[in-house]
Amino acid sequence: MRASLFITCYNDTLYPETGRAVVALLERLGVELDFHPKQTCCGQMHANTGFRGEAYSQAKRFVQLYRDTETVVVPSSSCVAMIRDQYPGLFEELGNETLRSDFKALLPRVFELSEFLIDQLGIDDVGAYFPHRVVYHASCHGVRALHLGDRPYRLLAKVRGLDLATLPNVERCCGFGGTFSVKNAEVSSAMMAAKLQDVVSTGAEYCTALDNSCLMHLGGAMHRQYAAMKTIHLAQILAATESCPVEALA
């Protein structure tokens, strides 16, 4: 199978190790991976802050860039949610017929990473080895926008050596919310404190998620508070094997 990786702007800039892990993982599973060098951003930050015109130009750019692509894989559930939930409204309001029909054809070929693994490749055992206690943070967009359901848990359950902790209040938001984290910094921090208490209570060594944005927020707080826990994108856990542990991919 061929697939093109949409890495997302912040993963490209801040979390390249997640991208490298996706490459290692998918190539190991026999996917022929491609990377469009002109990609930038899906427009989520602008759309969620109220900059609709700007969000539209980035959305349009995304569709034009990927319209002939067989399959697009995105290691970020909030960016996929942006494409699925917000692009239709933007194109309805600001786009033309060509753009709308290009988008309509492209949309069923855009997948979040866990969707791609489970639904497209039909694999839940990716052959990973990660001998650590891990807690999974179910990000809001994964749960309520993409309805990922048990997909991430099925993937984690098959990772050898992994001890999965149960997170209390798993579906409660961590408080990141994009520009919300600076526009309402104090409220965002209060929400983060509540989430962190639950996460730390599990005694896990790693907190994982399908969104590095939540992890940047939680991980930043863990580092500030000298917490004995690290954050790691799920792709990095799934990419890790006995012969190639997570450190080798970092």
Place this chain on the structure above:
Amino acid sequence: MTQPAPNHVVLDPRFAPPFPEGALNVLRNPQLRKNVAHAIDVIQSKRGKLVAEKTDWQELRTAASALRAHVLENLDTYLEEFEARCTAAGGQVHWAADARQARQIILGLLRQEGAREVIKIKTMTSGEIQLNPFLEAHGIKTYETDLAEIILQLGDEEPSHIVVPALHVNRAQVREIFARRMGLEHLSDDPQALTAAARTYLRQKFLTIPTAISGANFLVAETGAVAVVESEGNGRMCLTLPRAMITLAGIEKVLPRFDDLEVMLQLLARSATGERMNPYTSLWTGITPGDGPQRFHVVLLDNGRSAMLRRPVERQTLKCIRCAACMNACPVYRQTGGHAYGSVYPGPIGAILTPQLMHLHHAQTLPYASSLCGACYEVCPVKINIPQVLLELRSQVTNQERHQVARFLDPMYLGLRVANLLFARAWRFHLAQRLGRIGIRLFTRKDGWIHSLPGIGGKWTQTRDLRGFPRQTFHEWWAARDKEAK
């Protein structure tokens, strides 16, 4: 109306502080936060159990959503039908275009009754039009009869929730308020003792004040009936003893048929208080000679609602049945409680309703008072896509503000405008990444982390560190790997 004194909670969007500021006042009050989180968690777990036992919950939501949407499509028809039926049954219907008009109508009716005092069934709509302070200023004393509203009225507090308005007050605080205001020095904080004290206080009001004001949960067009659901029986008392009843209702509260209550009532109690059915559901149609109030008025309030009706995305706000499930599910509300929203309508529904009631002249920070987590939409019994409306309002606020000179150098606006230019071309984005990587080194400590940033970045680093930028972006790594392969 004059501007309220500082330090007092302001539930008037015209004078309330911006949301982040209002929230800060609450975040600094650990007792209040504890009270809110505890109360919310109790309601949420009750709701969760009762929703789970309904196998047709999603079908009910779909039916209710379709029903409410249908009402909004045909609002004029159903309101006129309601008016005709209510009038035929002996009621009198009044139309109020805005809050000022509604207040004047109600004052006129009370004067007609010669009322110096009035008892009230809990109505958030009266808070929307600032009715109590207005009546008090015109020499009419108002007495709330809902237990939570009594606590707030006697304690000089403001409601922080639309179903459980005194949710932020705990038992010890209730005892203190009652002891002080009712002159009951030795009152214990035992719930039974507290309700007994409230009952004694209330009985005297019920028996001596012949005029009442209510809100409405629903208006039934088919029969001209008004429906109020409640838990304490105070509503039933207000519908039995007084000689005159004035009902204030938003124009969106109408339902086509009596049978529609079947769907709505199943959803309302479960969503609101986590009960299968609320203890008291009262319906009254006009007047019944010799039974209950003999003069009955309905004041139908627009106050910005028909403007909302004209807008395709925002219109769904009016589907709301005020169950408060959204605020109970909201992780922001759980931290801030209701006062931060500066309106009688807090939480996610307040964040979309209040700015629209203000025609976006006030409360512009409310659409941003959400992390867009979607929990509100998931629980809404009438499927209001609150995140979608929040985004629509954010876009309107941005369009309002973006041309203001003061916003030109606002870091958020500047940053997003620049980011848009960068994202338009890959080379620009890549150049910015390289420059950013160099610039950020100034702030990166030896441990590879950023502990403090200037300006807007400082909002991030006040509670969080940020990992320093990696030496190589992903696309650089990919390009290098590609080259090697060739």
